[in-house]
Amino acid sequence: MRSPDALLTLDDAWQALINPPTPAGSGRLHLTAAGWTAAGPVADDARELLDCLAPLAARSGRLAIAQLGQSLDGRIATECGHSHYINGLASRVHLHRLRGLVDAVVVGVGTACADDPLLTVRHVPGRQPVRVILDPRGRAPARLRLLREAQAPTLHLLGEDAEPDGPGAGHVTRLRLPLVDGGFVPAAVLDALAARGLGRVLIEGGGITVSRFLEAGVLDRLHLLLAPLLIGSGRPGLTMTPIATLDQARRPGVRTFRCGDDTLFDLELDGSRTAPG
Template sequence: MTPPSSAPLDLEAAWQALCQALSTGRDASGHEDGPLRLTAHEWTSDVPVSDDARALLDNLAPLAGHVGRLALAQLGQSLDGRIATESGHSYYINGLESRTHLHRLRALVDAVVVGAGTACEDDPLLTVRHVSGRQPVRVILDPRGRVPASLRLLSEAEAPTLHLIGEQVELVPPASDHVTRLRLPVGTDGFDPAAVLDALAARGLERVLVEGGGITVSRFLEAGVLDRLHLLVAPLLIGSGRPGLAMTPIATLSQARRPIARSFRCGDDTVFDLDLTRP
């Protein structure tokens, strides 16, 4: 038995407990008599919890405690809903705390998905660096096969990369062992989001973060396949620029989606956690 302790659960201990929950189930301590337990809707602790640890658990316990397939998306944007200037400049709209939050999201999923446009423009690594945690599989949606082999996702082996290409694209063997290529059918708007998630689940990648860009997140949202959406909003007004979400226009506000929303402070930014599974 683990002896009782009155020492508060601090931020790092809470984070490690959330990470362990991915492999040990809803008992986030990894032991039957551990102090922290969580489900998709709540968490409980047998010991005191520090304020910053409590904020972390309130924010991320629904993700770590989720059982089964999970499709999550995130967007970092300004107050007026922009993810970049008209020229494409976006570093950095959000503060360090929001970027750390993003790295925590990466560590809590099996795969991180980006579209070909974001891969080419930003050349991201999509790895977990600001916090401790496992590395997810990095997934590129590249229906036309236009992503160059020089990108870091394909050339640097910090984590595995799954390169999804269209059936019409020549299947050239990847230059690096960390890259796997997989063909999928392509429609008029690219890959079917549901088919992408099914293909990932078939490879054991059931917890998926759709990280960007705005067009890719919009397509997954409009397809109705997302369980949650995290909007990281910075106290910044860009004015004109690239919108975060671009979806089919609606005629009346009665057609607008009104998801259940929670909000959390993240440094100077605010995280809006939207539950898209509930009517």
């Protein structure tokens, strides 16, 4: 049994975030969607982590959060798709923490093909989320690690007429959704995931995918991790329907956090659900 005067460490805080019903520190920490309180002393890095992630971890019901790591000039990759790494290690740890707090991690097929990611939680302890590929035309090749490696289940979302590459490995479930104007309706994607018990979702990228979910007004939060570099050209982060005047711009609530040399902008989108236009 730990003393109530013992310092609550970063690891304690993370354990409390991923196991909210039985927080570390024998109930010294209390998490709510509005924040957190602690009965004893809390280390500075644990305090920052709790400030940033307690509202996400303690939130009940469905959640849709997106993230993009980008340069100061808003690029998420070079022209040829190279993106490893725009962000520093602290941001990559943050991304793994986001994965550890959700039921499912979603990427567009562009990212699946360009990065061949695993989408697992490796930098911190945590439960592995279901990995989801949005692939309306069935262009993900069977050689992708998401489709070959079974560290976590993979959900391959396909358009109704798509013909996927090969029969699919045992950890891969194929699910077909209707296409509207050539794409999945973001709300329908989230509903289909929730129907499978995957109510907490991270939209991890890339820019096209996150932009569609943002434009559809279905995101609760967006984490933009700005790295101190200029790429000057390359794949854009957010690209949305043009607006004519700045009064049509979204002005979400924003909190900022230091993430190594990067800066995390935590955008609260609940209040800005209406698409401009």
